[in-house]
Amino acid sequence: MSERAGYQPYFYQLTIATILFDRKRSNTEALFMKRATAGLYQSVLTAALLLTISLPRPALNAPLGEQETARLVADAPGADEYPDAGALILYQEKNVSVAEDNTQVLEEQLLVKILKDRGRRFGDQKRMFDARTDSVEVLRARTWLPGGQTVPVEAKAINVITPPELTGAAIYADIKQKVISFGSIAPGVVIELVTRTISRPDTSAPLNLYPYWDVEVFRSDEPILEKIYDLEIPADFPEPRLFTGGGLEIAPDSADQESERPKAKHYRWEVRDEPMIHRIPYMPGTLAFAPFLLYSNVDSWEKLGSWLGAQFYPKAQPDAAIRAKVAELTAGSKTPADTVREIYLFVTTQVRNISLQLGLAGYAPTEAAKVFQNMYGHELDKAALLSAMLTAAGFENYPALSRADQVDLLEPSIPSAAQFSRVSIYVPGLFTDSTFANPLYPQTERHGLWLMPIAQYNRYAYYSRGQGARALVILPCGGTLCRIQEFPPEKSLSYSNASLELDAEGNLTGQFKTVTDGLFDAQARLALKDLTPRELEQFFRQATNSVGEGAEMQSDSLSDLRDLTAPASAGLSFSAPEVGVVQGEMMIVRLPQAPFEFAGLPYFPELKEREFDFVADGPFVLASEISLGLPEGWTVAYSPEDLSRSSQFGRWNIDCSISGGRLNFSRRLMLTSRQVKTYDYPDFKKFCESFTLPRYSLLLLEKKAAPGK
Template identity: 25%
Template sequence: MRRLALVFLLLTAARLVQAGGVVPKFPVAAIAAPLRENAHAVMRLHDETMQVKSVGRTISTVHRVTTIFDEAGAHWASETVYYDEFTSVSYLRGVIYNEAGQGVRQLRASDVHDRSLSDGFSLASSGRGKTVDLQQPTYPYTVEFEYEVVSNNPLFYSSWYPQPAEQLAVEQSSFRVVTPVELPLRFQERHLPAGVSLVRSKVGPFDAYFWEVQNLPAVEDEPDSPPVSEYTPAVLTAPTSFEVQGHAGSLTSWQGLGQWSYDLNAGRDVLPDALKARVAALVQGETDERARIRKVYEFLQANTRYISIQLGIGGWQTFPAASVAGNGYGDCKALTNYCMALLKAADVTAYCALVRADEPDIRTEFPSSQFNHVVLCVPLTRAARPDTVWLECTSQTNPFNYMGSFTGNRHALLVTPEGGKLVRTPSYGATDNRLARLSDVYLDAQGSATASIRARLTGMEQERLSSILHGLSATEQKQRIGDGLPVANFSITKLTLTPDNRAAMPALVQILNLTLPNLAAASGKRVFLTPNLLSRLPSLPAAVGERQTDIWLARAFSHADTVRIHLPATLKPESLPAPVKLTTAFGTYSSQVQTLPDGTLQYIRQLTMPRTRFSRTDYPAYVEFRRKISSADKVQLVLLKTDS
């Protein structure tokens, strides 16, 4: 059938040419039916070529054509071409096609916007890009983009991700690298489909590498699945040798990359004498090494602020520490280098560490430039037992020695005089990421209630509230927290957020008072109340067909909820739900309701889950675990109206 369809399209094209018409390009009807299934968009064509011109220069060209079926796929109608002081965009072209494949509009100069794209933490980005948005109001339609980028920063080679997202099918995608023989390509293939392999050839004095995939059906978005990059095709590439603005380096090992970074920034940690004397006075008499580090870190936070500068070679070379001291600001590498210099003045040795922040961990088996951020690593050399302090130097509010979800639970490259060394940043388990909440609910005879809630959150559990506290006004805080409450009808009468960063694990205390009209439902002489006020975990859908991905529980946590329900004299419990206890590899859960001596009903719920990975074949058991929790979380108390 597909062959007959192709013959039909060719005959139609021939008739159009004979009639003097325009042959349609990329008509939607030409997309094979299997590629439409579960797809918000189809990548019709994605051809990328990287030419390595020399040890210090590359040229990349990209040609991408995408058919978009609905609003969920509309972001594929946008394109952003990044550039910086060492990268230039030679051209950017685009065309919009209708469903029949007829061109309806060319990309105009006014469609291209040059914008700052700084993300507030990146290591080596000038944060600029040429952005285009060709979204159309009527579906389906097709967009075509072509652009070329010339880079004098070959520390970053192109990598190929032909299927970078769920619900995206791929008709055809190819990747070509052409490099001088004396600069052999380093690459790593990941999850290539059966039958797809590297094709190598010679093009004069160059080696050519070529990969191509075709007809990849869309990958479904499955609950609790790993990042899509972990199971879709990819080819990672990196240079053997590179040179950025006269600074040459080797990228065949982590040691080599770290050595290049160290040499590039050596000698830029010199402070003014007056500041060194001030630091010495700050820590004078303090014999505890950790306390000395804390004093310096708090001095840094009180006297500097983050500004995205990204000057220096490709964003890798820091501003001198003396410059940060004079200006009071810097980017991530400048502030980290400055903090390292301050600690040096306090007689504490520290090392900058490259890390990939806010993204999946690096591929440790493939030395290459995979980092986007810098933090500070401080080994405790005088402690009774070996330990390390980690400092995020770009934040004025980040707790001392806390990496959290942003940079924790991953690898970092320690930059030392002997070169680079891979180390792990702190890991945070269920005992670190805790929520302990006590709620007093006062129910009246009509089923309405007020609630006084006190919650203490630690580790990653406090991060969301901490960002609300430091980033929003009091009114906005109430709005944001209210949006996250799992109750239908309420008003917030009191809200306070109080951080406690002096503890070993950062903590935040939340006080929340609510009015809850019609919290309990009445039916005749009975009143029904769900005692689980704020901690309901939803169930998961059963897999349709065979699940394709592993189960990835990305964050460990421990939740403990106690709800004390104070009843009026006219309501008595008729029946209480049976206790529930679940113990599985996925986690442990328990809930129970008991009557206290004073007649108060007390509901206690506990849930602990690990950060781990399970086989996709375990998904039915995981669904059952979540179903039982969801069912227990919805259980109701039955209260009986009395005349007393």
């Protein structure tokens, strides 16, 4: 296996499954987001576990015959039977074979019927691979027309390209993508693709270990009529560790399988009539509910950590140039925390991110010296550079693999790198997580740091997903599972302050200032950091308009969003006509909210009921304070009363008082739940809605009677 392909055949499965089965996820968080819970659906699920077989037969990975394929195409249901689907996966079979010399072969056959225009996406099939050690061969590619005729894919429509995200990154020139573009794509046609991927073993395998592992999902955004997964290994190889979720079970006819390799060990899983996934907001990842398979031939996390460490640590060594840069960066550092922060900020913000899935990138990074020279790298490469620079500064540090789930869904019984989707560097020590004195979270407990080398949109040392989850910390002597730090709700803060003046005609003037931390800080950077000056101007104008119709912006302010040590903050001063509606002797005023979208509720339970658990990015605190100058000659007839509510999901409170001609209004919501079960969702929805009731922002003013009346 190559250094980048020690996961084989994992990355092929990940690439295919990501394209077909989990379009919701992007970047490195595509497939392995949730662990399934059994028995959620009434679909027909079967699986087969096949052990030593001695009867010869055609190769396990032989594709369907012509007649059987033609029958499947002819009998395929249409859009009437699947009105919500864009396509129908008629048949998918994946056969993974591990040879005695540890060569791995993946053969896949795919039959997909296009039902609607959105199903045309299946007409471009893509397979990524490492050209140094792997090859992808197209055995059959054709389009079946409604009349039964077939149109083969032309040779010129099958191309090997450099993935667009790797353009200009010469160090990854061996990562290629084979693109198969089908012709005559329209509703009613069926595409058929048979491919073979061969992955040669790494002759310099660390610890003489040749790992194989995979995660395979048996449900997708389109319905599946039949899907089969076969694994074949030599008879004298140890049994792999197996885990299935979402109702995947052993099939009763598993012993009927045959192989042309006598006495090979076979494992088979199969599903039929699997319904499509109907996506809804804030739903868990696919592994939380779909049938899935997880396997690995590594028998302990310690051994996996040793294998990963043998590939990582030799590449994460500082050279003279790295040591010189560390000395330059930390010349003004007064504390160890300053040193770590300066090094991290350099790697995160100055070394360009390359988007490449962890599995496809491989588990051996590029040498840190080369990453420093090129000033770009994918997540693992940047982790190696960060580790090398921290080592040069004298800091103990360890790479760690983790998941990007909102809740911990690691399956501890299967030591497999396929369970992870991101890399961080853990620095033991007594640090605080922030240099910003959060007004609701002024001090933090001292702890080690989990540093994500590509987190260019997060405050220093903050991460929204993966908090409290288990990570594989890779030590020089092996690996161990540890819990990642979990932040309290106060760490994710949106705090808005407004000083407003209301005149007798209902015109409102004033200013808003919002300061953020944690989740809200990340939202602000994602929304604004990369905008052009003209786009920023438009953003502030839209924010002004949200205060009231006809509002005009007087001035605006925005913190330096490139500075990850400072909180993301924004300010706005404005004048808005007739925010208060005068009706005779009365004036109706709705107290305005913070005008910045990133400062509001990050998520809200809109749906009346849910099929899946409600899962979001974590606890937070939303707080605001308004000081409103009342117009002379008017008095308050109605204002929100002081209220508070508490539940298992959090608490909120509203306080309102009048003093010296000013109304002081504050409210605060703390949500403490990351995940809400479907049976708790109605109560969760009621709790959240109770905080946003219109009457809690309504103000009624009454004109004072003239003296003597």
